[in-house]
Amino acid sequence: MYRFLLMICTLLFLLPGSQLLAGDSPQEQRHELMEQSKDAAKPVGGMLKGEMEFNAATAMASFESWATVAGEFGKLFPEGTETGYDTEAKKEIWTDRAGFEVELAKFDEAVSRAIAANPQSLDELKAAAGPVFKSCKSCHEAYRVEKE
Amino acid sequence: MRWILAGLVVAGLLFWWVTEPPSLNPAALPDHVADSANGELFFHAGSCASCHGEDLAGGLNLHSDFGTFVVPNISPDSDSGIGGWSDLAFVNAMMLGVSPGGRHYYPSFPYTSYTRMKVQDLLDLKAYLDTFQPVSNNPGPHELDFPWNVRRGIGLWKMRYLSQGPVVADTSGSSEIERGRYLVEGAGHCAECHTSRDRFGGLELNQWLAGAANPDGEGRVPNITPHQDGLAAWSESEIAYYLESGFTPDFDTVGGSMVAVQENLARLTDADRKAISAYLKSIPARP
Numbered sequence: 495m496y497r498f499l500l501m502i503c504t505l506l507f508l509l510p511g512s513q514l515l516a517g518d519s520p521q522e523q524r525h526e527l528m529e530q531s532k533d534a535a536k537p538v539g540g541m542l543k544g545e546m547e548f549n550a551a552t553a554m555a556s557f558e559s560w561a562t563v564a565g566e567f568g569k570l571f572p573e574g575t576e577t578g579y580d581t582e583a584k585k586e587i588w589t590d591r592a593g594f595e596v597e598l599a600k601f602d603e604a605v606s607r608a609i610a611a612n613p614q615s616l617d618e619l620k621a622a623a624g625p626v627f628k629s630c631k632s633c634h635e636a637y638r639v640e641k642e
Numbered sequence: 643m644r645w646i647l648a649g650l651v652v653a654g655l656l657f658w659w660v661t662e663p664p665s666l667n668p669a670a671l672p673d674h675v676a677d678s679a680n681g682e683l684f685f686h687a688g689s690c691a692s693c694h695g696e697d698l699a700g701g702l703n704l705h706s707d708f709g710t711f712v713v714p715n716i717s718p719d720s721d722s723g724i725g726g727w728s729d730l731a732f733v734n735a736m737m738l739g740v741s742p743g744g745r746h747y748y749p750s751f752p753y754t755s756y757t758r759m760k761v762q763d764l765l766d767l768k769a770y771l772d773t774f775q776p777v778s779n780n781p782g783p784h785e786l787d788f789p790w791n792v793r794r795g796i797g798l799w800k801m802r803y804l805s806q807g808p809v810v811a812d813t814s815g816s817s818e819i820e821r822g823r824y825l826v827e828g829a830g831h832c833a834e835c836h837t838s839r840d841r842f843g844g845l846e847l848n849q850w851l852a853g854a855a856n857p858d859g860e861g862r863v864p865n866i867t868p869h870q871d872g873l874a875a876w877s878e879s880e881i882a883y884y885l886e887s888g889f890t891p892d893f894d895t896v897g898g899s900m901v902a903v904q905e906n907l908a909r910l911t912d913a914d915r916k917a918i919s920a921y922l923k924s925i926p927a928r929p
Contacts, residue, residue: 535893543883584860627895631888634897639861 520570521579527563527570531630534559538623541616548616553623557609560626564602568595582639597633604629661797663740668730674765681770684763686909687829688756690716690771692902698723699777704750706857708843709786711750719776732768733761739800746796748784749803749843755831757806758824803844809833810850810925822921825914826851830907835863835899852928858899869927881919882912 534556540546541553571587571594587594604625613619685691694700698717703710718725724732731742739746739753747753756764789795809827813819826832837845838854852872853865865872873881880891885907888896896904907915 532893535889539887539889539893582861627888630895631897631901634895635899635901638897639859640856640863640898640900641861 519579520572520575521581521583524567524570524581524583525579527567530559531563534563535627535630538619542620542623548619550612550614553613553619554609557605557622557626560601560605561609564598564605568598580641582641584637584639587637594633594637597629597637600629601626601633657798658794660801661746661794663744663746663797664738665734665740665744666730666738670761671729671733671765672761674762676769677766678769678773680763681766681768683910683914684759684767684829685770686906687825687914688767688831689903689906692899692906697777698771698774699779699781701779701781704857706750706843708790709784711748711784711786712781714781715777715779716771717774717777717779718772719778722778722780723776724771725776727768729765729768733764736764736767737761737806739796739804746793746800748786748793748796749799750784752831752834754804754845755828755834757804758808758828763829799842799844802842809847810921813921814924816920816924818917818920819924821914822917822919822924825910825918826921830918832866836866849928851922851925856898861898865928866922867925867928868923869929871929872927873922874927878916878919878923881922882915885910885915885918886912 537546537549537552538556541548571583573588575581576583576585576588608622608626611618611622613622691698693702693704693713694716695702695713698715700713700715702713704713715723717723720726727735727742734740734742735747735751736753736756736759738757739749739751741747784791808823810823813823833845833851835857836851836853837847838849838852840846851866852869854863856863868874876884876891884890884896885904887908888901888904890896907918
């Protein structure tokens with residue numbers, strides 16, 4: 495009896511973890527990468543807004559984080575992941591793949607340029623981050639469903 | 643039978659009489675030296691270019707439950723645009739939703755909001771539109787289903803839904819909130835997307851700015867009242883910063899059709915964006 499209970503408890507303990515591992519669907523990974531982008535935008539936005547002091551290393555860390563996202567994000571929209579996990583992906587990603595790829599390329603290029611620019615002042619940061627933010631907006635304009 | 647016929651004739655005449663498109667008295671136009679710089683501000687506040695196009699030549703299709711509305715050419719072209727219009731014709735269109743030929747416009751053209759604008763600001767806006775290049779382009783008529791294609795019927799619709807008074811009456815004597823109200827309820831026509839509509843397409847004023855279905859597809863247009871489902875957690879300066887930069891307080895970005903609107907509002911003054919924020923924080927919170 496004791497051994498049986500122990501086994502049940504062990505199974506219950508393992509279950510959530512195993513579910514998490516098995517549930518790393520493209521939809522969830524997409525979501526996580528967008529969260530990562532947002533977290534990276536926070537310090538940069540804070541500096542531009544004047545709420546945080548300029549720090550070149552922090553800004554570069556954000557750029558590197560975006561570069562990781564740029565490298566992975568586009569691969570996470572296979573057929574069959576149009577819905578699920580409350581995704582905000584618009585169906586146009588699948589019906590107008592070429593247009594979506596153009597938006598991804600804009601982001602990728604803007605991030606690469608920002609890294610190359612290696613901004614050392616607030617003005618340089620503004621110039622480097624501006625095109626990145628612009629690419630976020632332009633992709634969200636056409637390919638994200640707005641939910642509350 | 644004869645009485646039924648007579649009744650129908652009387653009803654028809656009555657319908658024709660009450661739906662007569664009105665016109666402002668030319669004497670209602672003030673003596674005004676138009677200021678096209680002020681007109682440009684209202685051009686951006688109203689996001690004119692986002693529907694009519696950067697060159698104002700029109701052509702965008704707005705799909706709705708009533709059919710497809712085709713956005714007209716408002717460039718100063720005298721044949722296909724509004725080049726030959728008098729000041730009175732322009733003010734009639736913006737405030738009464740009536741064309742120079744005396745026909746009702748469909749409220750897909752949001753005169754239900756523009757009707758709250760001051761005549762002076764409208765004349766300034768016209769002066770700014772006159773600075774554009776004329777473009778010859780005729781985007782063609784709307785494609786609507788019966789009974790919505792009976793244009794005269796809009797006269798009845800206007801009796802119920804067209805009103806010049808402010809929606810949120812109390813501004814607590816604050817001139818900033820009053821300015822915000824003027825921009826949001828008038829030129830900005832925010833409610834046309836952010837407020838739900840009834841089955842006749844009229845705005846549900848008791849749901850003012852509390853969000854609505856996205857008129858152009860999936861998703862929702864968000865609640866922008868100070869309710870916890872809306873902007874309760876946003877400070878006034880965070881709303882103003884969003885309108886300026888496109889960033890939410892946690893640095894998500896603006897998306898969908900709001901991108902174009904935000905980029906227009908970024909061209910207003912800081913004071914006007916602050917006034918809009920103050921108004922949005924002052925209105926009744928609704929779920």
